[in-house]
Amino acid sequence: MARKKTEKINKAKILIVDDEKSLRDSMQMLLQEKYDVFVAKTGKQAIEIVKTKPIDLVLLDIRMPEIDGIEVLKIIKGINESIEVIMVTAVIMVKKAVQAIRLGAYDYLAKPFDIETLQEQVAKALEKKKLTQENLSLRLLMEKDNQFEKIVGKSKEIRAIFKIIDDVAKSNATVLITGESGTGKELVARAIHNRSPRKDKLFVPVNCAAIPETLLESELFGHERGSFTGATTRQIGKFEIANGGTLLLDEIGSMPIIMQAKLLRTIQEREIERIGSGYATPVDVRIISATNSNLRQEIKNYKFREDLFYRLNVIPIHIPPLRERREDIPILVNHFLQRYSREFGKKIKGMKKSALDLLTEYDWPGNIRELENLIERLVVLTKEELIGTEHLPVEISGQSQTETDLNNGNFFEAVRKFEAKFIQKALQKSSGKKSQAAKLLGIHRNTLSNLEKKLSLEDRT
Numbered sequence: 001m002a003r004k005k006t007e008k009i010n011k012a013k014i015l016i017v018d019d020e021k022s023l024r025d026s027m028q029m030l031l032q033e034k035y036d037v038f039v040a041k042t043g044k045q046a047i048e049i050v051k052t053k054p055i056d057l058v059l060l061d062i063r064m065p066e067i068d069g070i071e072v073l074k075i076i077k078g079i080n081e082s083i084e085v086i087m088v089t090a091v092i093m094v095k096k097a098v099q100a101i102r103l104g105a106y107d108y109l110a111k112p113f114d115i116e117t118l119q120e121q122v123a124k125a126l127e128k129k130k131l132t133q134e135n136l137s138l139r140l141l142m143e144k145d146n147q148f149e150k151i152v153g154k155s156k157e158i159r160a161i162f163k164i165i166d167d168v169a170k171s172n173a174t175v176l177i178t179g180e181s182g183t184g185k186e187l188v189a190r191a192i193h194n195r196s197p198r199k200d201k202l203f204v205p206v207n208c209a210a211i212p213e214t215l216l217e218s219e220l221f222g223h224e225r226g227s228f229t230g231a232t233t234r235q236i237g238k239f240e241i242a243n244g245g246t247l248l249l250d251e252i253g254s255m256p257i258i259m260q261a262k263l264l265r266t267i268q269e270r271e272i273e274r275i276g277s278g279y280a281t282p283v284d285v286r287i288i289s290a291t292n293s294n295l296r297q298e299i300k301n302y303k304f305r306e307d308l309f310y311r312l313n314v315i316p317i318h319i320p321p322l323r324e325r326r327e328d329i330p331i332l333v334n335h336f337l338q339r340y341s342r343e344f345g346k347k348i349k350g351m352k353k354s355a356l357d358l359l360t361e362y363d364w365p366g367n368i369r370e371l372e373n374l375i376e377r378l379v380v381l382t383k384e385e386l387i388g389t390e391h392l393p394v395e396i397s398g399q400s401q402t403e404t405d406l407n408n409g410n411f412f413e414a415v416r417k418f419e420a421k422f423i424q425k426a427l428q429k430s431s432g433k434k435s436q437a438a439k440l441l442g443i444h445r446n447t448l449s450n451l452e453k454k455l456s457l458e459d460r461t
């Protein structure tokens with residue numbers, strides 16, 4: 001019982017408006033299996049229904065007594081612009097039809113029509129509505145995000161990035177943003193979009209690493225209903241959603257090699273093919289990609305296509321890690337302190353110099369994201385007006401770590417922590433190059449790998 005109810009809610013709602021009973025009945029019969037159908041004899045009735053029911057699509061007769069179809073169309077669009085309307089007319093009155101389309105009707109249908117034409121038109125109009133709605137909700141989501149699109153920093157590195165953003169924003173050139181995790185790659189991509197002529201269209205990020213290989217293709221290009229097992233509805237791909245705007249292919253280094261070939265073709269041909277559609281649709285999308293892996297190395301390992309790399313890397317932007325531009329740390333601290341104090345309604349004045357010094361010395365393996373998370377936590381937890389060293393977590397304050405460990409009475413845990421820190425430091429110094437780090441530590445490369453596994457360095461403590 002409950003199941004039936006949800007099905008009904010999910011069905012699209014169609015309103016048939018016609019003064020001729022036989023036509024109303026036959027259209028209702030044809031559509032009611034798939035849709036939730038309402039009928040109205042007059043324009044007035046139609047308007048009442050539109051006001052009270054969440055109608056998706058109206059099939060509207062042009063010639064009716066009392067109020068004529070064109071007037072009803074105007075009123076419906078006034079009530080809710082997102083309702084799609086198909087005009088139905090006995091004689092093709094070209095002038096009227098053109099007028100209706102200008103007023104926002106989706107299309108018109110000439111009587112008599114066959115079943116297929118009716119069903120096809122209805123499906124197309126509903127598809128358009130769905131797409132517009134998806135775009136709208138995405139846009140709202142993006143706009144919310146954009147309020148915070150503010151890149152803070154004064155180092156020469158960040159100033160150079162500001163300049164590239166301004167220079168490339170106007171063009172359509174593909175951009176490849178590289179940088180460690182949390183350095184602000186997505187933020188820079190958004191900044192480019194928001195300063196480009198495409199800013200009124202969508203910025204659509206896709207995380208290539210988070211989507212299973214089998215789903216990535218339909219995520220990007222979309223699929224038709226029934227094109228593979230599980231494809232119960234038609235899906236519009238991110239390329240189509242981003243049409244006219246910008247697509248961010250995040251973590252591009254994780255894209256499977258087969259998808260890389262398809263992406264390359266899309267960039268070259270400027271068209272996409274929904275899975276199972278059998279035809280190509282032109283798309284106009286600016287592509288920005290981002291990665292924290294070394295794509296040149298991936299090319300050598302046959303994990304990344306060289307031709308695709310050159311297509312994506314027309315304008316390279318490298319964002320250096322925070323530890324290589326420490327002068328940005330105090331400004332970022334301030335920026336986040338202000339933002340989160342406002343957000344949480346706290347009256348935090350600032351940070352004591354001793355604490356700020358510690359933050360400036362710290363290496364920030366998680367870069368700005370780590371800094372931002374820390375400040376957010378501090379704002380929430382601190383009761384005083386000024387944040388001091390005593391509020392900082394131990395990994396930053398380094399506060400008598402040995403003593404804490406001793407109190408906890410765990411020798412092996414303390415040694416593990418020390419080993420982990422020592423190795424991380426060496427890896428950082430050698431920019432992640434294992435053989436170089438091993439040399440620094442005075443151990444064999446294999447020993448380093450074994451230690452990393454043993455200490456499971458991924459989950460930093």
Ligand SMILES: Nc1ncnc2c1ncn2[C@@H]1O[C@H](COP(=O)(O)OP(=O)(O)OP(=O)(O)O)[C@@H](O)[C@H]1O
Nearest residue numbers: 150151152153180181182183184185186187368369
């Ligand atoms: N220069 C900056 N000024 C202000 N905020 C920044 C700056 N750089 C990054 N941020 C903030 O830091 C956080 C991480 O940035 P972002 O998500 O763009 O990083 P990323 O490089 O895409 O990270 P990942 O590789 O983990 O996906 C975001 O909340 C972002 O707003």
Ligand SMILES: [Mg+2]
Nearest residue numbers: 185186250290
């Ligand atoms: Mg990112």
